[in-house]
Amino acid sequence: MIPPAFDYARPASVDEAVRVLADAGEEAKVLAGGQSLLPLLRLRLAFPELVVDVGRIPGLRGVREDGNTLVIGAMTTHHDVIHDPLVRRHAGLLASATATVADPAVRHRGTLGGSLAHADPAGDLPAVVLALDGELVAQGPRGRRTLPARDFFVDYLQSALEPDELLVEVRVPKADGWGFHYEKFHQVAQSWATVGVAVLVRRDDGHIAEARVGLTNMGSTPLRASETEDALSGAGDAAAVTRAAEAAAEGTRPSQDVSASPEYREHLARVLTRRAVLAAAGMG
Amino acid sequence: MTHISVKVDGTTYEDDVEPRLLLVHYLRDRLGLTGTPIGCDTSNCGACTVELDGVSVKSCSVLAVQADGGEVTTVEGLAQDGELSALQRAFHEKHALQCGYCTPGMLMAARDLLREHPHPTSEEIRHALEGNLCRCTGYQNIVRAVQAASEQEVPA
Numbered sequence: 365m366i367p368p369a370f371d372y373a374r375p376a377s378v379d380e381a382v383r384v385l386a387d388a389g390e391e392a393k394v395l396a397g398g399q400s401l402l403p404l405l406r407l408r409l410a411f412p413e414l415v416v417d418v419g420r421i422p423g424l425r426g427v428r429e430d431g432n433t434l435v436i437g438a439m440t441t442h443h444d445v446i447h448d449p450l451v452r453r454h455a456g457l458l459a460s461a462t463a464t465v466a467d468p469a470v471r472h473r474g475t476l477g478g479s480l481a482h483a484d485p486a487g488d489l490p491a492v493v494l495a496l497d498g499e500l501v502a503q504g505p506r507g508r509r510t511l512p513a514r515d516f517f518v519d520y521l522q523s524a525l526e527p528d529e530l531l532v533e534v535r536v537p538k539a540d541g542w543g544f545h546y547e548k549f550h551q552v553a554q555s556w557a558t559v560g561v562a563v564l565v566r567r568d569d570g571h572i573a574e575a576r577v578g579l580t581n582m583g584s585t586p587l588r589a590s591e592t593e594d595a596l597s598g599a600g601d602a603a604a605v606t607r608a609a610e611a612a613a614e615g616t617r618p619s620q621d622v623s624a625s626p627e628y629r630e631h632l633a634r635v636l637t638r639r640a641v642l643a644a645a646g647m648g
Numbered sequence: 649m650t651h652i653s654v655k656v657d658g659t660t661y662e663d664d665v666e667p668r669l670l671l672v673h674y675l676r677d678r679l680g681l682t683g684t685p686i687g688c689d690t691s692n693c694g695a696c697t698v699e700l701d702g703v704s705v706k707s708c709s710v711l712a713v714q715a716d717g718g719e720v721t722t723v724e725g726l727a728q729d730g731e732l733s734a735l736q737r738a739f740h741e742k743h744a745l746q747c748g749y750c751t752p753g754m755l756m757a758a759r760d761l762l763r764e765h766p767h768p769t770s771e772e773i774r775h776a777l778e779g780n781l782c783r784c785t786g787y788q789n790i791v792r793a794v795q796a797a798s799e800q801e802v803p804a
Contacts, residue, residue, distance in 0.1 A: 472703040
């Protein structure tokens, strides 16, 4: 279908983008790679008066180190995240999960910042950044502020960004030495996750010392399976992991849609958590 | 209206377009390059895949204004002086199409793969083409054709 008519701005800097957004109020949408926004426009599910294309702003793409933190520019494409040597070395979970997003052509355009700001609970990367204990840096007329991932995702398709703020950076602590795995269930290769589970584990002397489990599509925001995380501490074999994974759906509120019932999603969360933890811990 | 300048299959075009115009509609309706079909209109099928600045994109998911200043290659730009590329020839020889609707997108996605992995396994080919659907389910011969092209000196 043909998108509804809108005005178009292509600011040359973050400051200019923020000014344009502040002037437009609630009626503007930010266009990053467009791989979520354009389908919404084509289906006429969004009617922005103004589309602000931040695709040409210099300095928003690329990955750098800041001590023990990786700083990923919001406009870094999925393709670039997957192939970036720093991401592969220090945040392998992000690289491997990003490789499961959609398909190669979408990954050439789609961006990390765009998919986080879109805040779709069925998107893969929100749960991954939540599991990585990442932080999101927003710039607005009042300057920059840093939000922990757990405060960034507010509700279905709703982030904590103000209408005049632009997501500029994603910061993730280096997870050197942690085992990782992203396990997702979806119906066809390039479709959204019915449920996904992002796992990081730190091993110590054959046991799991610490685990972090992020859940995709188990509620209106990405979630951490904190009961399972607690139960995994000290787990030394597959039986202990299986017991801990039984709690993976505790406290979740998965939705009902054409792909799955809430009960089926809870089942998937338990099964996929077990598989992901075993793979991450090398116990599979 | 927004003014754009785009190079498509070697020719530079200057146009005033509505910001909401999709790249695929620009190519087909404005430039008459109907070799790029519209399949699903939902980003799923990959039939409208073209190259934008050297990488494959779904042209139903790119605005024409986003291609401003860029370079687009469509399936119509693959043959040189009437000579099919090795990849196109391989699709012909391996009977990699039935109705042919998905073929332009398959060719553009496969070109992308062969640039990154000149000698892919059949598994890698299947993964690389996961965003391209063939409703005739002619996948076996498509994978064979990409493999055959990868054995050529200048595959894509």
